[in-house]
Structures are given as C-alpha cells and as structure tokens.
Amino acid sequence: MQDEQQILSVARRTVEIEQKAIKGLLDSLDSAFAKAVQHVHLSKGRVIITGIGKSAIIAQKIVATLNSTGTPAVFMHAADAIHGDLGNIQRDDVVICISKSGTTPEIKVLVPLIKNFENKLIAITSNKDSFLGQEADFILYAPIEEEACPNGLAPTTSTTAQLVIGDAFAICLLELKGFTDQDFARYHPGGALGKRLYLRVSDLTAINARPQVHKLSTLREVIINISENRLGMTVVTENEKVIGIITDGDLRRMLTTNKDIDSLTAKDIMTSGPKTIDNDAMAVEAREILEEYNITQLVALEDDKYAGVVHIHDLIREGIV
Template sequence: MDQENKVLEVARRTIRIEAQAITDLVDGIDSAFAKAVLHIHHSKGRVIITGIGKSAIIAQKIVATMNSTGTPAIFMHAADAIHGDLGIVQDNDVVICISKSGNTPEIKVLVPLIKNFNNKLIAITSHKDSFLGLEADYVLHAPIKEEACPNGLAPTTSTTAQLVIGDALSVSLLELKGFTDKDFAKYHPGGALGKKLYLRVQGIIDGNKKPEVSASTSLRVVIVNISENMLGMTVVTENNNAIGIITDGDLRRMLSSGKNIDDLVASDIMSSNPKTITADSMAVQARELMEEKNISQLIAVDDKGYAGVVHIHDLIREGIV
C-alpha cells in the first residue's frame, strides 16, 4: 500500500471510530443528564468547568460555548485549583469535572475539596465506577470502546465524546433559557457572525454614495452620474421618492437598440417599481432579497423617502454573503 492510500485509510478509520462513539452516547443520555441540566438552569451561580491534560482543553471549549449561549461559565485548571485557584468557586456555583479515567491524582485531591464546599459536582467521565464517578452528584457517562490512536494512548475518541456531551449540555441550557438570535448577537458583536445578527442596511448605506437623477434628466447626464458614483446604477426620484432605477444593463440594452441617445431622458429607459428595502432592515435580509430577486442592488428607503443604495459588493465586504 502506498503512503497516500495508507493516510486515507487511517483518516477514515479514525472518523469511523469517533463517529460510532458519538452515536453510542445517545443511549447514555438519561435522567442524570436531565437533572444536571435542570440544576444548572435553576442555579443562581456560575458553571465552573475543570479538568487535567487534554480534558482541560475540552473544558475550555465548553466554557466558551456556554458563555456564548447565555450560561455564565469559568474554566479552572484542576492542577492550579489545588494550588490556590479553588478560590474561583463561589457558594452557588456548579462544578463540572471532566476526566476520562476519573482517577487521576489531581482529581482525587480536588473532588473532596469541592464536596467540602457543598457545591454540586457534575462528572463527565468514561468510567462511572471511578473515584470521580462515585463522588459526583450527577454522572454524565461518556463511554468509549477504543481511542482512535492505534496505541490506545492519545486522547482522541474520549475527548471527542467529552466535547459532544458539553455541546449537549450547552444546547439544552440554551433551549431552556429561550435563547434567541437577538440574545446571541449581544455576545457576538464582532466578525461576520456578529454582523449577520446586528448589522442593518442603514449601517451600510451611510458609507455609500447616493446616486440620484430626475425623470427628465438627459441620458448623457445619467451616464455621468452612474460613472461618478461607481455603483453601476442610479435612482430616478420624484419628490425624494424612488420611482425607478437605471443600471449598467439598462444602458447596454438601450445602446444595442440603436436609439438616438440625444433624444432620451431617464424616464425613457428606467425600470419602474424598483425593489426596495427599509433602512432599518437587517443586512442579512437585504442579501436574502437580492438572492430571491436575482439582483445585485437594492434601494433603501426610510420615512423621508429615498435613503441610499445597498449593493451586493457591500454585503460581500461585510462578510454577509
């Protein structure tokens, strides 16, 4: 077998092993899981998530997911906890401890300390009968048949299972809270994701030029107006209301028709009843409308009439497309 085929075989085997492990988790979602979720939901404190080694890295990801979906969470490294960081844990906090074996030295030291504080302890472990499993108030079982690592040593399948359990916890809590896209936007104001959730058309057109001609404007002036504003179009207005639109395509069709340019005005070639969107609409709605109508620009309107133009290039620049 050549090296390329061997790589493909190993990669596919790894995915199959981990996929099966995730599927097997479904049967382990029991009343203990539901009770753990409900306890967190009704708790007045935060969720403290701890672990050691690779499990600590998974803990950090679960913390990030919970924080972004409305469940306040803090990461606490199990080794650091027994050297001072245990002060992170407050009276009403719920502690989630992640450990494949449930028997690592740091966990054995940490768990009794948490229990002494009377904080509820939730375990995510592959071994229910481990020290952690027996001491926890709720055990979220993440059993695995084998690690994807051929030596059975590197945490692979086990950390994948832990991560999926964490996602199941986070999404369950999200549902209980009635967490909406507006709530999500509060925690994701930056990047393309945030813009999809909060950026409005007004925020785009504020930085754009505002091409505009009247119905009686000569075609030569219309062409200059389109060229100067660099949006590939101009809007025909009357009393500040958009009554038509002229695009580069309209100009090309007019020129191919053989008509005398000196005899034409804007109203002769404009497309009436142009597609519009309110300036306070979400930018993502502008994208959806452009896709639906198969067009590349929309006229934005507000209570005063014609407000500006949003172009497909604006949405691409903002990461909305």
C-alpha cells in the first residue's frame, strides 16, 4: 500500500500537469477564438454542443454554463446525433464539436452531416490537423503535452483544457451581452446565489408576524405580545413610528434590575433607536447589518413607518447566511 507521501506526490504531479496545460491555453487563444465568439454572439440561433465519451460530459457542463449566462445552448450526444438527434439542429444554430483527437469514428460520420445542413461548425480539439480541425469553420485549440494518467489513456488533462476553453468562451459571450447580476438572478431563481440577488426584505417580512406594542403597554401586554408572535421580540411604536424594541434579553435584564415591576411600561424597558432597514432593501443587506452588529433581528421600515421584522432565521432558511 502506498504511504501518504506517495499519494500526495501523485496528486501534486496531476495538478502540475493540468496546471501547465491550462497555462499553455493562453498562447492558443487567437483570432479564430475571437471570431467564433463574435459569430455566436451575432447568431440568431442556439449553440448545439456535441461530443463522445468524456468530451460529451464536458459538453454538457459547457451547455449548462452557457444557458445560465444568457446564451441558449443544447447538448447533443455525437452517437445519438446520427440516430435521429440531428433533428435538434435548426437553421440558425451554431454547432460546437468537442474531441481531443478529432478523428473518432462518430465524429467522422457526424461532421459531414452538420456541414450538409450548412450550419457553422466550431471545433474544440487538441489536434488542429485532424479531420474535425480541417472541416471546422473555427478552431478553439486546446493543446496538451500529456494526460495526467500515467498510461496516457484516461482523458484528464485534455478534458480540463476543454472545460477551461468552454468557460472562457461563455464568459466572453457574457461580457458581449452585457449580462448583469439581475440577469443571473432571473436564470437562478431557485438557488441561494439567485436569492442573494433578488430576494428583498419585504419578501421576508410579509410572511412573519408583526409584533407591536404601544409605549404605554403594560409589562403583561409586552410579554403576551412577544410570546404570541414567537420572534423573541416586539417593536414599540407611537403613531406607527418605531421608538424602540424589546427582546427576550431585555425582559430578563429588567427582572434582575427592578424590584417593582407592576408599574413598568414598554417605554421603561425598551431599547431606543433599534437597528432598522428599508423594507425594499435586498435581503443580503439585512444579513450584513445583522453580522456587523451581532444581532438576530432587524426592524423593517416603509416610508419611515413600521413595516415588519426580519429575523436571522429567515435568512438561514432562504440560504442567504
């Protein structure tokens, strides 16, 4: 059995080989890459990405990246393409074919069919002089010296290079489209990343209780209000204006420092000037304030009037924290 140092040596060698390949991509980026990006940007159709074996898996990832950054893309397996899936390709679509060697049997069958459809063909390949390289309208060159696999068989370095080229391609398109964080949120409404970009405080206060007492409310009324609304606090208001906040902690401190509690009112035990946030602010802004002041709830205001409460648990539930 190999010891830890032998294992780490193999791991580091793998990283170094792939790192060298990625660095080599800097010199492979040329006019053909730029023209391919421009062509896709101006195209009225989608991007169809195809490949075989491990290249097909990379193709699926690039498709996902393009779709999430505003460029419509579809994956088409090279083997399935010649058995009916060619119907995916529409008139204005651009096809990207990924193949390290550019000479696999499936690619040799598929490429002429794509050319017959008169769709523009972009190749991501490590062999410019291959069948695929010769037939492509644009070559995104992904040169590698060796696979990380010691036998030189398992696609490792080559697929890493393909993936990086695909990411570079997608980000160039993103920049050309002027794709913004708001656009990203529209394409990722269900994930934590998207929520950070579109979720507002009002979305959270709308589903929370709205605890509230008057400044002259009795201690009993304050305790009942906090208990009923289950947020561990209540807001003290006067004419819908927030003048203070009372938390569970305030109640405990009050009990230890006051002997005569029967005459106490909300105004006597509240904390004045509580931290507030605009009800229309982004939820991520609420998180930043909670973290900065090490508190668990914020009072939300709308037109300077009490609108509700946002609690740290709301942000945790939504994946904002």
